Amino acid sequence: MDQLYADILSLAENAARKAGIFIREARKTGLHVDAKSRIDFVSDKDLMSENMIREMIREKYPDHLFFGEESVYGLSPEEEAARIEAFREEDFVWVVDPIDGTVNYIRDYPQYAISIGVVHHRRIIAGVIYDPFRDELFSALEGKGAFLNGAPIRVSAAKEAGDAIVNTSMPMNNMTTRADMVSRIPPVSESFQSMRIWNCAAISLASVACGRSDADYEAGIHLWDMAAGIVLVREAGGEVTQMNGLPCALTQTNVLATNGSIHAAAVSALNTK
Numbered sequence: 001m002d003q004l005y006a007d008i009l010s011l012a013e014n015a016a017r018k019a020g021i022f023i024r025e026a027r028k029t030g031l032h033v034d035a036k037s038r039i040d041f042v043s044d045k046d047l048m049s050e051n052m053i054r055e056m057i058r059e060k061y062p063d064h065l066f067f068g069e070e071s072v073y074g075l076s077p078e079e080e081a082a083r084i085e086a087f088r089e090e091d092f093v094w095v096v097d098p099i100d101g102t103v104n105y106i107r108d109y110p111q112y113a114i115s116i117g118v119v120h121h122r123r124i125i126a127g128v129i130y131d132p133f134r135d136e137l138f139s140a141l142e143g144k145g146a147f148l149n150g151a152p153i154r155v156s157a158a159k160e161a162g163d164a165i166v167n168t169s170m171p172m173n174n175m176t177t178r179a180d181m182v183s184r185i186p187p188v189s190e191s192f193q194s195m196r197i198w199n200c201a202a203i204s205l206a207s208v209a210c211g212r213s214d215a216d217y218e219a220g221i222h223l224w225d226m227a228a229g230i231v232l233v234r235e236a237g238g239e240v241t242q243m244n245g246l247p248c249a250l251t252q253t254n255v256l257a258t259n260g261s262i263h264a265a266a267v268s269a270l271n272t273k
């Protein structure tokens with residue numbers, strides 16, 4: 001299995017890099033943008049990136065399943081959860097966000113990435129995040145550590161909330177989740193050193209993995225936004241749970257990832273409204 005997992009990681013790295021360079025360059029030729037809702041958008045490059053990645057996977061692993069943001073778009077939250085529940089123990093499932101941070105990409109704000117996670121035995125066993133703007137490739141394999149452009153990475157050493165920077169995003173799924181998220185900001189901003197709102201869960205999670213920030217919490221998100229980031233943070237020595245501190249499930253729609261040392265403080269701040 002070791003060799004198969006290593007081959008899977010290598011394909012994920014190649015696909016993320018190829019799609020990332022494509023979206024970075026193709027942006028210069030113009031974008032066609034459609035509204036998914038009043039606050040969420042998609043570009044033609046999201047669809048092209050997803051097709052490119054899906055084809056690369058299909059060519060090498062035709063029997064693997066594909067769970068990509070643009071292919072799944074339109075399902076209700078219950079239908080999406082049912083699809084995830086249906087992953088079988090033996091299935092390899094490629095969980096793909098062809099552009100995480102689409103609105104940043106559309107506006108040429110340099111926080112967007114390709115995110116590819118692979119699930120096997122209903123666990124996330126591999127994750128790759130490629131930031132084409134900085135040419136940074138983050139990758140991790142369960143039990144084998146986390147890397148940035150091939151060099152090992154670790155979460156930060158911050159021990160106290162007062163020394164820690166926390167990332168988050170404005171939820172895009174609906175205004176109720178957004179209002180709930182905003183209501184949790186005051187206690188976090190009071191006890192932590194500072195906050196960043198990037199609206200790219202993949203890069204926020206990767207920044208926790210490499211110690212640039214100390215925590216990230218995201219609400220109203222999907223498995224494709226966080227799968228790769230979750231395995232990266234764990235393999236870099238961090239801790240990942242739901243925002244209430246309970247263990248992660250593949251169907252959850254929120255996540256809290258930290259360097260571990262400040263996890264309890266983050267759970268406490270996020271649950272003091």
Ligand code: IPD
Nearest residue numbers: 100101102169172199200201225
């Ligand atoms: C978005 C980002 C953002 C999160 C949104 C997602 P997308 O991903 O991950 O951080 O807050 O909920 O939709 O839609 O740009 O792939």
